[in-house]
Amino acid sequence: xxxxxxxxxxxxxxxxxxxxxxxxxxxxxxxxxxxxxxxxxxxxxxxxxxxxxxxxxxxxxxxxxxxxxxxxxxxxxxxxxxxxxxxxxxxxxxxxxxxxxxxxxxxxxxxxxxxxxxxxxxxxxxxxxxxxxxxxxxxxxxxxxxxxxxxxxxxxxxxxxxxxxxxxxxxxxxxxxxxxxxxxxxxxxxxxxxxxxxxxxxxxxxxxxxxxxxxxxxxxxxxxxxxxxxxxxxxxxxxxxxxxxxxxxxxxxxxxxxxxxxxxxxxxxxxxxxxxxxxxxxxxxxxxxxxxxxxxxxxxxxxxxxxxxxxxxxxxxxxxxxxxxxxx
Amino acid sequence: xxxxxxxxxxxxxxxxxxxxxxxxxxxxxxxxxxxxxxxxxxxxxxxxxxxxxxxxxxxxxxxxxxxxxxxxxxxxxxxxxxxxxxxxxxxxxxxxxxxxxxxxxxxxxxxxxxxxxxxxxxxxxxxxxxxxxxxxxxxxxxxxxxxxxxxxxxxxxxxxxxxxxxxxxxxxxxxxxxxxxxxxxxxxxxxxxxxxxxxxxxxxxxxxxxxxxxxxxxxxxxxxxxxxxxxxxxxxxxxxxxxx
Amino acid sequence: xxxxxxxxxxxxxxxxxxxxxxxxxxxxxxxxxxxxxxxxxxxxxxxxxxxxxxxxxxxxxxxxxxxxxxxxxxxxxxxxxxxxxxxxxxxxxxxxxxxxxxxxxxxxxxxxxxxxxxxxxxxxxxxxxxxxxxxxxxxxxxxxxxxxxxxxxxxxxxxxxxxxxxxxxxxxxxxxxxxxxxxxxxxxxxxxxxxxxxxxxxxxxxxxxxxxxxxxxxxxxxxxxxxxxxxxxxxxxxxxxxxxxxxxxxxxxxxxxxxxxxxxxxxxxxxxxxxxxxxxxxxxxxxxxxxxxxxxxxxxxxxx
Numbered sequence: 093x094x095x096x097x098x099x100x101x102x103x104x105x106x107x108x109x110x111x112x113x114x115x116x117x118x119x120x121x122x123x124x125x126x127x128x129x130x131x132x133x134x135x136x137x138x139x140x141x142x143x144x145x146x147x148x149x150x151x152x153x154x155x156x157x158x159x160x161x162x163x164x165x166x167x168x169x170x171x172x173x174x175x176x177x178x179x180x181x182x183x184x185x186x187x188x189x190x191x192x193x194x195x196x197x198x199x200x201x202x203x204x205x206x207x208x209x210x211x212x213x214x215x216x217x218x219x220x221x222x223x224x225x226x227x228x229x230x231x232x233x234x235x236x237x238x239x240x241x242x243x244x245x246x247x248x249x250x251x252x253x254x255x256x257x258x259x260x261x262x263x264x265x266x267x268x269x270x271x272x273x274x275x276x277x278x279x280x281x282x283x284x285x286x287x288x289x290x291x292x293x294x295x296x297x298x299x300x301x302x303x304x305x306x307x308x309x310x311x312x313x314x315x316x317x318x319x320x321x322x323x324x325x326x327x328x329x330x331x332x333x334x335x336x337x338x339x340x341x342x343x344x345x346x347x348x349x350x351x352x353x354x355x356x357x358x359x360x361x362x363x364x365x366x367x368x369x370x371x372x373x374x375x376x377x378x379x380x381x382x383x384x385x386x387x388x389x390x391x392x393x394x395x396x397x398x399x400x401x402x403x404x405x406x407x408x409x410x411x412x413x414x415x416x417x418x419x420x
Numbered sequence: 421x422x423x424x425x426x427x428x429x430x431x432x433x434x435x436x437x438x439x440x441x442x443x444x445x446x447x448x449x450x451x452x453x454x455x456x457x458x459x460x461x462x463x464x465x466x467x468x469x470x471x472x473x474x475x476x477x478x479x480x481x482x483x484x485x486x487x488x489x490x491x492x493x494x495x496x497x498x499x500x501x502x503x504x505x506x507x508x509x510x511x512x513x514x515x516x517x518x519x520x521x522x523x524x525x526x527x528x529x530x531x532x533x534x535x536x537x538x539x540x541x542x543x544x545x546x547x548x549x550x551x552x553x554x555x556x557x558x559x560x561x562x563x564x565x566x567x568x569x570x571x572x573x574x575x576x577x578x579x580x581x582x583x584x585x586x587x588x589x590x591x592x593x594x595x596x597x598x599x600x601x602x603x604x605x606x607x608x609x610x611x612x613x614x615x616x617x618x619x620x621x622x623x624x625x626x627x628x629x630x631x632x633x634x635x636x637x638x639x640x641x642x643x644x645x646x647x648x649x650x651x652x653x654x655x656x657x658x659x660x661x662x663x664x
Numbered sequence: 665x666x667x668x669x670x671x672x673x674x675x676x677x678x679x680x681x682x683x684x685x686x687x688x689x690x691x692x693x694x695x696x697x698x699x700x701x702x703x704x705x706x707x708x709x710x711x712x713x714x715x716x717x718x719x720x721x722x723x724x725x726x727x728x729x730x731x732x733x734x735x736x737x738x739x740x741x742x743x744x745x746x747x748x749x750x751x752x753x754x755x756x757x758x759x760x761x762x763x764x765x766x767x768x769x770x771x772x773x774x775x776x777x778x779x780x781x782x783x784x785x786x787x788x789x790x791x792x793x794x795x796x797x798x799x800x801x802x803x804x805x806x807x808x809x810x811x812x813x814x815x816x817x818x819x820x821x822x823x824x825x826x827x828x829x830x831x832x833x834x835x836x837x838x839x840x841x842x843x844x845x846x847x848x849x850x851x852x853x854x855x856x857x858x859x860x861x862x863x864x865x866x867x868x869x870x871x872x873x874x875x876x877x878x879x880x881x882x883x884x885x886x887x888x889x890x891x892x893x894x895x896x897x898x899x900x901x902x903x904x905x906x907x908x909x910x911x912x913x914x915x916x917x918x919x920x921x922x923x924x925x926x927x928x929x930x931x932x933x934x935x936x937x938x939x940x941x942x943x944x945x946x947x948x949x950x951x952x953x954x955x956x957x958x959x960x961x962x963x964x965x966x967x968x
Contacts, residue, residue, distance in 0.1 A: 129699070182955050182956065186959050189697040189772060189776050190910075190959075192773070193951065194952070196906075197906075197907075197947065197948035324780075324784055327777075373788040374788070377788040380785030381781070384761055387778050387781070472860060473859070474859075494860055495861075498862040499862065506857070509856075511857075522843075523847070523861050526861075
């Protein structure tokens, strides 16, 4: 008999870790318009750094510092944030899509590093024995699951309030001004690169914390958890929730995670084992098509409101005009 | 005299809800040289860009030799004999002089292309001297000449220019204007947007004054120059002093 | 150390170069980084595989090896069909997706994102149709011959390099010597002015898609001939393609090919010196170096 309560709590806990990642991405994309294609990489950095800081030492592997979990989470966030800072510094003064290419490349290299730096990451087998919050309660499944969930609720709440505060602060207003009318903001003496860089790094920090939290709830991480499909999932969550909208980001994460989990178990229930890989790829086709459809039909997201980038003035060159649209 | 270009009750603007032109009527006859005047923001530039096909039309009509062109994309209006020289970015800076002309000649039938390019090189000897030069390295005046040559290559029914004098030295301006006068003398109809009212009225045979998206005055150049109201409003009252 | 990595690098570099030409042209003319371009290589390869399989079944004579090569007439014939179908696929995607976004005035990054979604769908569609197990055009094993002391190559490999060089020259001539090429360069420089000189920008965009798709299909087929065909082959090549397009200078065809060869050689050298497991990192290192030192690339002009 499956314990429904602890299963629901576990499900929500996982969904909320995605919500944290999604909030980070929302600061980068929804508030600032920076397209990060390497979400999986930054999440992985957060998870691995936290794992290395908090796990017990293991023969033949660096790390294993057995630090308290809070240091792991902060360390993971910091590492991901710094990485974003470096990549942003490299590309943000250039064309807007160079950031996308660079983050894509970063995720590829991070995946490679996870696989090959065995002395640090455990290679393909990953890192195990990651301490879980309230590990002492593990005997009581319900209590354990609920206490884990409460940790995650508090984390999401802190991230949400902190980001909302940031967005409403003078700093956030500059960010919005830059997005709406870069020329005017520049005229006020605001350097767009600095502000975008800060937003990108803070977003990365939040993503890293989300990754760290995820690792601690699963207790075990491996390179396979951080394939490009993770990036797509988080993007779908944000787009479904409506970019630019913090509450939408959280809701989108829970909703898409639920759809993903349900359709995933439907695939394994409905298809014979040998056909499951194919069915799973069809599942991903649907995500891709859905992403495009939302961009075409509901660019503000399903629930979204504020923060559309469409028709905004941009720093890009004049776009291809296809004749004129008369009587548009 | 027949109308080459006829604009009727034209309203247009970049956004559907925001009309910059609010019912413009304008007719340009064959062989005429018309200058479009008016204060900043009156819609002069918008009007010529709309005629060229760069600004969405909200209502009204644009006819070229009696044919409606307002629903054609910009690249097809050229085939009806309408050539437009924008104010800035009016040449391909990364290409050579010859390539700029070749591009413009592409819509002509193949046998006519080389001949038209040669004709332009003859009309603008400055360009013929070094056809392999990158257009981006030309001086401001030479760029305008190239842009005009590029527009003329199809031997248009009407040549429309958006402030070709902007950013040029007075000497260059008078050279460009001399050229326009020659071109007009050879029979090409010209519609010119000009910021400098006096210079514009001097070169053109008729002036059209646009104010807040509507035609406020439309009269022969001398009549406009001597009209005290126009002189007061747009010539800064200097006209009276000069006459006194 | 032997000269062998040079051969491997040239073969792989020619494939990367051909793909990068498509990336650089779409980037210059449509003004966005197309993340779906890699999938065109995969689709080109799978379409050719299917066509050559069908041809071989209908007319077994076409399957017999052509001279020194590992494949028969069925592959070059299938390549023509695959080029046409891949071009049709890109035109369909443009009609369904990118064209609509362009007309609605979407900003660059929305197009990039849409290309991301399209890549995801296209790649997994292949995986669904063909499964993830590798496929081959031919089971014939090729013996490599010594062409220089210490340098061995199979006839297939030499063909790939030769075809790459020929195609680059052809595309370069197309862009610099023909009216169509001039129009493409004009649109890449200024779409609005292009319309004013009578160029149909929509036709130019279609031309760019077809050209990019054709080169991608050829590159994918070549990769399939000398390596293997997998649904992720294009995705794995995407980073090298971007690195080569940026290293070569956006919009430069010779630059894309030269940079493709550089990336290919650097990968081969890395495999030799450091180890095959780090191969995929090479493009990223090159990318970072270019962005740091010369963001406009080898042949790029300094511009905003």
